[in-house]
Amino acid sequence: MKIIYIIYQICIGLPVFLAATIITALTTMLGCWLGNGHFWGYYPxxxxxxxxxxxxxxxxxxxxxxxxxxKTSYVFVANHQGAFDIFLIYGFLGRNFKWMMKKSLREIPFVGKACESAGFIFVDKTSPRKIYKTIKEAENVLQGGTSLVVFPEGARTYTGQMNAFKKGAFFIADQLQMPVVPLTINGSFKVLPRTGKILSWHPLSLTIHTPIYPLGKKGEENLQMLMTESYKEIEKDLQR
Incomplete structure (x- = not known):
């Protein structure tokens, strides 16, 4: 069965996926250019x-x-097991949101331009001024139920286990006094890990945890609380 699945993904899955990716990127860019980026930046x-x-x-x-x-805007934070984390969250979270992603991803053909058109937030850490700009962009986005999704580990895991969280997403949540929602992803590492080239069949699961609300004041105490509690919530549902 494994050989059949490999043949299927190479001969059918990959060609259809590439065509769908180009069509989706072009649809997103055109739709956002014509107007209503809230719709066209999410649904395609x-x-x-x-x-x-x-x-x-x-x-x-x-x-x-x-x-x-x-009606509430959230900062969603998820563990980052593999490439299919993106499809799992984007397709099945059920919330209109923007990704916060590395600046380098803007260079991906078609996809990078589509992400820019959709209003996704590209993080530039080269100076305090640009970090402040990222926060202001997030503040403009996080309104009317539109949320933000971040992988706080910063990169996909090599082992399937969670790495330490970086502060960026929680700093934004602290500054804007917004609730954080932890997301636990299981199965993505089995499907396509960071070092993988061929997909393996495996079920995917996404667990949405109870929102964690800020303490009512900005500062390091609130930031650390959001980060620590989010890590605990995600980790407790990870499959070993």
Whole structure:
């Protein structure tokens, strides 16, 4: 069965995925250019992500949608197991959001320009002024139920276990006094780890945890609380 799955993904899955990626990127860019970036910056990518999981025959299970208020903006933070984390969150979180991502991802053909058109936030850490600009961009985005999604580890894990969190997402949540929602991803490391080249079939799951609200004041105490509690929530549901 493994050989059949490899043949399927090479002969059918990959060509369809590449075509869908280009079509999605062009649709996003055109739609955002014409107007209503709130719609076109989210829904084409959502459908593309769902199609990708279905195309590669990966079962998806999500729990915790009922914990979220549709009118509240959140900072979502998730563990980063592999490339399919993106498709799992984008396709199945069920919330209109913007990604916060590395500046270097802007250079990916088609995808980078589509992300820019969609209003995703590219992080530039080269100076305090540019970090402040990132916070202001996030403040403009996080309104009316639109949320932000961040991988606080900063990069995909090599081992499947969680690495230490960086402060960026929690600093934004602290400065804007916004609730943080931890997300636990399981299965993505089995499908395509950071060092992998070929997909392996494995179910994917996304667990949405209870929002963690700020202490009511800005500062290091609130930031550390958000970061520590988020890490604990994500880790406790990780499959070993």
């Amino acid at each position: 990518g959502k459908l593309w992500s769902q199609l990708t999981c279905y195309l590669f025959l990966l079962p998806v299970k999500v729990k915790g949608h009922e914990l979220l208020d549709q």
